[in-house]
Amino acid sequence: MIRIDNVSKSFGGLQAVRGVSFEVAQGSITGLIGPNGAGKSSLFNIVAGLFPPSSGRVLLDGQDITGLPPHKLFHRGLVRTFQIPHEFSRMTVRENLMVVPPGQSGENLFKTWLRWGKVKQQDSEVLDRVDDVLKFLEITHVADELAGNLSGGQKKLLDLGRTMMTDAKMVLLDEPGAGVNRTLLGKIREAILRLNRERGYTFCVIEHDMDLISALCEPVHVMANGELIASGSMETLRQNEEVREAYLGGGASGRMGEETPRQNSTDEGASS
Template structure:
């Protein structure tokens, strides 16, 4: 589904991503792990179009996306979430979700006068879809709540819901478990697994090794901008390079 081939991104003399090379199989939940400063978030920004690689290629579903703007990457069916959720805090949960779909007729101001029926029909469809998606994400009872009043974990569920409004084929998740209490983390894990069973591919950055070992197959490990391991969860616990760079001894 996604191929990262010899990607390099430098900032001054520092190679934040230094020849990264790995693949994300279609239908997988692939984990991307490594110590702080390994280049994981920079790589996410390169894949999502927020940064342009200095060299190398990024291929999504058979087409190169390196150099595309974030909106064009998004329209290809590749979406992302952020480590720190970014809802519109003074809008309700339902309004945040309804805002997410692209190319809404009501965004063109004259459509409200020339094509009011289309605008109304599309808004109803978006509302129905938002209620369905928010219910799936466990926020069905929070539709009228201001997004800024949600807990950190609930805001991550809302961010996932906003991404799902556009029915992506692949989602980049940036530390979904960070700052989330154990109960909501289990909810997030359940939603990720359920969506994966529906056919959505995931690439996720995560420092919670229990989560990674539970749901990620395969696992990619970065250190100092390079990919030092790509393989199954069982093997990552025995790889000397990984143990030296990041993990330490893990329970069997």
């Protein structure tokens, strides 16, 4: 579905990404791991259209999307989440979901006057879709809560919900487990698996939690110093000396198989 073809990116004298190539197959949950500073987020930002590569190409379903801005990629079915959620904090969870679908007739003042029947019908369809998302993610109990009041894990679930309000073909997940307690992390893991298995979503996931990557992803690609150094299953990668050296050289928080510290205090009571 996504093909990254010899992509490089330089920022002044710093080469953040160096000739990286790999594919994300349709229907897969593909992992992208590596120690801090490996170039993972820079590569994600290139694929998501936040900035163009210095060289190389990105293809979606065989179509060259290199350098297309995020809003155009959104309409082609490619969306991304961020390590720090970007919710509308003064709107409710329900309202955050309602604003996502593009081209709603109610957004046009003249259509609300002249085609009220169509606006009302479309609003009803959007609300039905919102209800489906809330139930699927098991967050109906916070539907009318301001999004800014949610815990970190609930905000990550809301991010997943917003991707469900689009016609996404490909979802880039940037550290879905960061800052999430273990209970809600389990819910996020199950939601991703169900979206993949039951609704056909394709994911590419950046994550430092190796247990989460092991539970979700096949295959997994490893970056270090801007380069792709290995690909395969987590079982295989754990035995790869080059991968182990890259992680061991990245400090305790980046070691293979060791859990990255979580900000559990942000999610106290969130699973109720």
